Amino acid sequence: MEHPFHNALGIIQTLKQYGHEAFFVGGCVRDWLLQRPIGDVDIATSAKPNEVQDIFDKVIPVGIEHGTVIVRYDGESYEVTTFRVEGAYSDQRHPDTVHFVTSLEADLERRDFTINALAMGENGEIIDPFKGRQDLQYQQIRTVGNGHDRFKEDALRIIRGLRFSSQLGFSIAFNTLNHMIDLKNHINYLAVERIYAEMEKLLSGDSIQTGLNYCLQTGIGYELPVFKDHPGLFEEIVVLNRPLTSFAEFIAFCHYKRPDVSIHEWVKEWKAPNRIKYQAMALTHALTDYGQNGLNTWLVYQLPYELLESFVRLEHLLQDGSVTVEDLRNMKANLQINSKRELAVDGNDLLQMFPERMPGPWLKEHLQLLEKHVVMNHLKNDKHILEEWIQCHPPGKH
């Protein structure tokens, strides 16, 4: 057994020593069989949460009522979940009831897709009651049991199915796809945060085109926040043919395509975090500047380092595709200043030069003017040179 499971093997073995059953389960087994990089290693066990708490030293009770605790083991965190079955999801977030059960198979049966209903024992043996391995081989996404019932229980599974098609490039089984179509309007009742988390993964999938085409073909795209209020908008995004790395990139892309739909609306309707809002605004600003003025040092100066790659991706998708990350990095490295704090004069210098003036908005405005001239290399960032320039261009009267 390889590295990602190796560390966690001790948890399985310890649980077994105490007389419980324990398995690796879900996405980690799927990805292991597909030889893809493994995300989180999750463990399912017959031990009840309080029993897990008694066995291990460091246990964080993150979702005890749903049977989940985090076990800190060998410096890593692992979700350990008691075998369970679930009731309805009437709040569209959590199942109303959770019953602990004794069999692994019952636990696997409540999982969404056959490829996610796989478990692996301590010796690498695979437990696969729903032919998940066969579906991995056929490269298809199929619900465990009747899709109609499973999507009715929790409509997020519809979006999850699309997200797996985007991540894995798999097709969606005929019946499963039809059941998705039947139940697609249930997406409207889901908590937006849950849709957001899945959409983020869909948009960063290697086969994003597959995922988006399914959204279009099934009409599920038209049920999503913002898209449902703007007919024709979803069609604009199916041209996305390479993975995006953040939702900010997605918002900037959509806003560029349809400027009538504001960034504010995207952020509000998708309940996107503030960080995403500011990144989407910065990317939009840079794209607009680029469209009007081409590549320039002011654009590069204003664009945060962490957005350089996003900007290049968007520029390639939306404009002529001539900018490289390398170009931007070089330009950043050659800037005279990286922030206005590095400007050779500050507010105090200006006040000393114009003692008759009261501090006011003119200070900030004049510093901004200097900042731009220095960044654009119209002026050298040298105190004497800047002061000379200020003498010749005294601040206007306010």
Ligand code: ATP
């Ligand atoms: P990733 O690698 O992206 O984390 P994952 O398959 O591990 O993919 P998670 O959201 O971490 O997905 O869920 C872990 C497992 O829990 C899934 O593999 C699946 O078995 C089960 N699961 C998650 N969400 C649902 C759901 N809404 N309905 C049924 N089963 C679910």
Ligand code: MG
């Ligand atoms: Mg996971």
